[in-house]
Amino acid sequence: MENILLDVSKTIVNEAVREGYDEAIVITRYNYNTMAKIFNSQLSVVQKWVDYSIELYLAKDKRVIILSLYPSDIESTARLTLKEMISRAKSIQESPFYAPIPEPKRVEPLTNIYDSRVLDAIEDPSKLVELAIEASHRERIDYVAGMINLWIRSKTLVSSKGAELYEEASGMQTYLRAFSEPDGSGQWSYCSVKLEPRGIEETALIAADYAIKSRGRTGLEPGRYDVILSPMVAGNLIELVASMSSAFSMLMGMSIFMKNSPGDIVASDKLTVLDKPRDVDLPEATAFDDESTPTFDKPIIEKGVLKTILHNSKTASLTGMETTGNAGWVNPHPWNIVVEPGDYTLDEMIREVKRGILVTNNWYTRLQNYVEGIFSTISRDALLYIENGEIKKPVEKVRIADKLPNLLRNIDGLTKNIYNIMWWEVSIPSKIPYILVRNVNITKHLL
Amino acid sequence: MVINLRYICIAENVVKFLEDIVLLAVDYARRIGAEYAEARYHKISSEELFSRNGDILGVGKGFEEGIGIRVIVNGALGFTSINKLDRDSIIGAVEKIVYQTRALSRCMKEKIVFSEARVGRSKYSVVAKKPFHTVSFDDKVKLHRELWSIVSRAKIESKISVFILRYSESIEEKIVVNSDGAFIHSITPRLSVMYNIVINHPEKGTMQKWEQLGASGGLEWLDDWRIHERVDEIATSMDNVLVKGKSPPRETIDVVVGSEIVGLIVHESCGHPSEADRILGREAAQAGKSFIKKGMIGERIGSEYATVIDDPTIPGSYGFYLYDDEGVPAKPRYLYRNGLINEHLHNRWTAYVYGVESNASARAMDYRSEPIVRMANTYFKPGDYSFDELLEDVKLGIYMKSFMEWNIDDERWSQRYVGLEAYLIEKGELKEPVKYPVLEITTKSFYSNVDAADKDLKFYAGTCGKGEPMQGVPVWMGGPNVRLRNIRIGVVE
Numbered sequence: 001m002e003n004i005l006l007d008v009s010k011t012i013v014n015e016a017v018r019e020g021y022d023e024a025i026v027i028t029r030y031n032y033n034t035m036a037k038i039f040n041s042q043l044s045v046v047q048k049w050v051d052y053s054i055e056l057y058l059a060k061d062k063r064v065i066i067l068s069l070y071p072s073d074i075e076s077t078a079r080l081t082l083k084e085m086i087s088r089a090k091s092i093q094e095s096p097f098y099a100p101i102p103e104p105k106r107v108e109p110l111t112n113i114y115d116s117r118v119l120d121a122i123e124d125p126s127k128l129v130e131l132a133i134e135a136s137h138r139e140r141i142d143y144v145a146g147m148i149n150l151w152i153r154s155k156t157l158v159s160s161k162g163a164e165l166y167e168e169a170s171g172m173q174t175y176l177r178a179f180s181e182p183d184g185s186g187q188w189s190y191c192s193v194k195l196e197p198r199g200i201e202e203t204a205l206i207a208a209d210y211a212i213k214s215r216g217r218t219g220l221e222p223g224r225y226d227v228i229l230s231p232m233v234a235g236n237l238i239e240l241v242a243s244m245s246s247a248f249s250m251l252m253g254m255s256i257f258m259k260n261s262p263g264d265i266v267a268s269d270k271l272t273v274l275d276k277p278r279d280v281d282l283p284e285a286t287a288f289d290d291e292s293t294p295t296f297d298k299p300i301i302e303k304g305v306l307k308t309i310l311h312n313s314k315t316a317s318l319t320g321m322e323t324t325g326n327a328g329w330v331n332p333h334p335w336n337i338v339v340e341p342g343d344y345t346l347d348e349m350i351r352e353v354k355r356g357i358l359v360t361n362n363w364y365t366r367l368q369n370y371v372e373g374i375f376s377t378i379s380r381d382a383l384l385y386i387e388n389g390e391i392k393k394p395v396e397k398v399r400i401a402d403k404l405p406n407l408l409r410n411i412d413g414l415t416k417n418i419y420n421i422m423w424w425e426v427s428i429p430s431k432i433p434y435i436l437v438r439n440v441n442i443t444k445h446l447l
Numbered sequence: 448m449v450i451n452l453r454y455i456c457i458a459e460n461v462v463k464f465l466e467d468i469v470l471l472a473v474d475y476a477r478r479i480g481a482e483y484a485e486a487r488y489h490k491i492s493s494e495e496l497f498s499r500n501g502d503i504l505g506v507g508k509g510f511e512e513g514i515g516i517r518v519i520v521n522g523a524l525g526f527t528s529i530n531k532l533d534r535d536s537i538i539g540a541v542e543k544i545v546y547q548t549r550a551l552s553r554c555m556k557e558k559i560v561f562s563e564a565r566v567g568r569s570k571y572s573v574v575a576k577k578p579f580h581t582v583s584f585d586d587k588v589k590l591h592r593e594l595w596s597i598v599s600r601a602k603i604e605s606k607i608s609v610f611i612l613r614y615s616e617s618i619e620e621k622i623v624v625n626s627d628g629a630f631i632h633s634i635t636p637r638l639s640v641m642y643n644i645v646i647n648h649p650e651k652g653t654m655q656k657w658e659q660l661g662a663s664g665g666l667e668w669l670d671d672w673r674i675h676e677r678v679d680e681i682a683t684s685m686d687n688v689l690v691k692g693k694s695p696p697r698e699t700i701d702v703v704v705g706s707e708i709v710g711l712i713v714h715e716s717c718g719h720p721s722e723a724d725r726i727l728g729r730e731a732a733q734a735g736k737s738f739i740k741k742g743m744i745g746e747r748i749g750s751e752y753a754t755v756i757d758d759p760t761i762p763g764s765y766g767f768y769l770y771d772d773e774g775v776p777a778k779p780r781y782l783y784r785n786g787l788i789n790e791h792l793h794n795r796w797t798a799y800v801y802g803v804e805s806n807a808s809a810r811a812m813d814y815r816s817e818p819i820v821r822m823a824n825t826y827f828k829p830g831d832y833s834f835d836e837l838l839e840d841v842k843l844g845i846y847m848k849s850f851m852e853w854n855i856d857d858e859r860w861s862q863r864y865v866g867l868e869a870y871l872i873e874k875g876e877l878k879e880p881v882k883y884p885v886l887e888i889t890t891k892s893f894y895s896n897v898d899a900a901d902k903d904l905k906f907y908a909g910t911c912g913k914g915e916p917m918q919g920v921p922v923w924m925g926g927p928n929v930r931l932r933n934i935r936i937g938v939v940e
Contacts, residue, residue: 049527330497443937
């Protein structure tokens with residue numbers, strides 16, 4: 001596979017230069033993927049993908065063109081598109097985001113990012129599906145839904161500056177949602193570079209446990225509460241915050257950090273958030289970014305202080321900084337997110353709460369204003385009321401409706417256990433603890 | 448906007464080749480044991496121009512084509528996609544998915560069966576009045592500079608910090624074939640313009656508005672949207688609210704909900720909970736379930752004014768289609784009718800479970816996506832009031848014209864919309880702006896408290912997300928302005 005993809009990429013880069021482009025990067029991807037989806041404790045659909053795709057970054061006289069192609073014939077489609085798009089460059093002005101493609105640097109390959117057992121499971125995932133259903137039903141739940149996703153991905157990157165890079169990685173992801181009548185439900189997720197049936201089993205057990213614990217819900221009055229965010233919820237909100245550390249988000253008016261600089265205090269000193277592309281536990285681990293820059297692990301927020309704005313070469317050039325190995329040709333982004341653990345157990349954390357709630361899952365986080373971080377998100381699944389250090393009862397759905405800067409400042413504790421999280425609402429693989437936040441505004445429908 | 452149904456005159460040899468390979472996939476799957484087989488050639492080509500404050504950051508071009516193949520084997524459902532379109536690759540892909548679906552069929556408790564359907568054999572295309580190629584690329588670039596010029600010169604107290612504009616045109620072509628005899632060849636061009644305006648005032652802070660305009664057809668829509676006037680109006684109204692906006696009243700009041708918000712509400716709290724696959728639990732771990740349960744047809748959900756229709760066949764609509772991706776002819780679906788739950792959105796599987804006919808709700812985003820139950824163009828049925836008549840007997844209330852933040856729970860019951868452009872109503876007249884009123888309400892309370900709707904039906908474009916992997920499909924959401932009585936409004940703290 002390596003030679004085939006590299007040859008295609010090199011041919012297209014050469015063709016781009018012949019066609020008159022000053023610079024080109026070609027990323028060619030091969031994706032082999034099976035996803036088994038579960039509902040009502042049975043299979044709903046098995047989906048299998050075999051895709052070749054190609055992405056091209058092209059610059060001509062500092063004008064920028066980006067192509068994303070899933071063609072049936074890569075070379076001829078790329079050739080035709082190169083011809084078609086060169087005239088476009090004459091019609092647009094120099095991109096204010098233009099910067100030369102970085103010179104190739106030595107890339108230290110990642111080891112241990114390919115597990116051949118994933119390939120076997122892609123061919124036949126039935127045992128994993130059976131495990132997910134069986135493990136969920138060890139508790140007295142009624143049914144389980146969810147999915148198991150398994151993939152092998154290869155990518156090559158070739159640039160007109162001479163970079164020639166290849167990487168092959170495996171990955172898996174699962175999330176399960178267990179239901180227990182009349183109103184109990186719990187959801188959890190897991191992700192890994194390697195095939196980890198234990199991860200599926202643990203996901204099933206946690207989801208089922210929360211489903212049982214959340215039966216017989218009663219209402220909760222809106223107001224201010226101390227809130228324990230589960231790794232599922234904290235993962236969703238931290239992903240939003242980490243993505244706002246992208247220089248592009250700031251330039252687009254989509255970040256609470258628009259008025260901040262590295263060195264500013266933006267959160268409680270208990271919070272450290274890292275971008276860890278070289279963490280080979282997490283399935284977006286990669287040795288190089290989309291501009292061929294070697295990746296490296298870095299703090300985004302360290303002990304409450306904003307440490308790193310994420311850059312590609314373009315945003316770095318525009319703001320007088322260095323690339324941080326997070327390209328995205330347009331939008332620099334985190335690869336894998338890790339929140340450093342604290343020193344609480346979950347039970348100890350609950351004992352710290354006089355009047356609060358444990359929010360185990362959420363969805364639909366939306367913002368009124370990205371610059372000020374005004375947002376709300378609605379809980380789903382188990383929501384447990386805590387009084388005087390003990391879980392008292394399950395309660396009905398509420399919203400966290402507050403400002404992200406307030407949430408970050410009011411973090412008062414993290415657990416020592418962290419969890420690999422990835423699902424619909426946490427798209428970047430993340431290692432996240434439970435996080436205690438004080439004095440959070442909680443709302444619910446008024447009518 | 449004119450929709451012409453006509454036979455498509457693209458290169459006959461290409462069409463013949465594509466038809467042959469989708470038929471090959473279906474025939475071969477049936478020969479090796481699939482009870483049902485379906486193949487969809489699906490191509491989308493697109494071009495995008497992206498600017499910040501009038502400067503083009505780059506040009507984007509997308510092109511994707513391939514075949515999505517779906518089979519039922521031993522009562523289990525399998526889907527695969529491939530973008531190598533030679534016979535051997537397609538036969539290999541069919542063999543693998545049939546084998547894998549058969550292996551996984553042991554995880555089934557209830558077999559998947561599709562309802563009988565009178566599937567179509569047809570070719571159609573949406574014909575643009577002003578096709579994309581009739582306007583030069585230079586003029587499309589110029590649009591970005593013109594709009595920035597208008598926004599940046601708006602007569603406002605605040606400063607425009609950011610104006611992002613994304614112009615996108617696309618053409619989608621599909622050939623859907625299945626083992627029940629469907630053969631549908633369609634071509635749909637679409638236009639979309641999105642913008643983000645951020646204004647900043649030294650004392651009052653910031654305010655932000657995202658908006659998307661979209662339709663099927665061509666560049667004629669740019670005139671229809673009055674986009675130049677529109678961006679100026681939005682910037683001006685945002686400034687008015689930011690500088691002069693007061694807190695909303697805390698007592699129980701009447702609320703006139705603007706058509707932009709009404710469109711979103713019917714999409715979220717009628718369209719989504721009416722998806723029969725969601726009701727049956729197929730999306731339970733993703734988009735969630737529904738407050739509507741099987742057997743609730745005929746139950747009351749709102750007042751007599753609450754009629755919500757989903758209609759894929761509206762000419763020019765962003766969610767336009769005449770046949771769904773299972774080959775079933777499309778028609779309007781009356782989801783809520785005069786306050787009663789009336790009809791759900793069905794594909795052929797949910798129709799079988801319910802013992803009804805599919806109403807053509809199966810859509811797939813691209814060749815890599817399985818067809819699932821989706822909305823198309825969902826709207827609240829207009830009434831017979833004028834806007835002034837809606838306001839006329841409101842003693843104290845607010846008019847919420849637009850929004851930014853919203854969300855709804857995973858059963859589509861408890862929802863929240865935060866107003867952006869909003870005004871106080873006193874004694875039947877619009878008064879000063881109101882900042883960030885919060886409508887946080889249950890589905891039943893919303894529809895039950897509607898006591899009037901005006902005649903002015905407007906549609907808004909969106910990309911609706913559902914499925915795993917996530918599929919975003921184009922939709923319209925619409926409605927008139929509607930009046931709610933006796934509502935408590937919240938505030939942003």
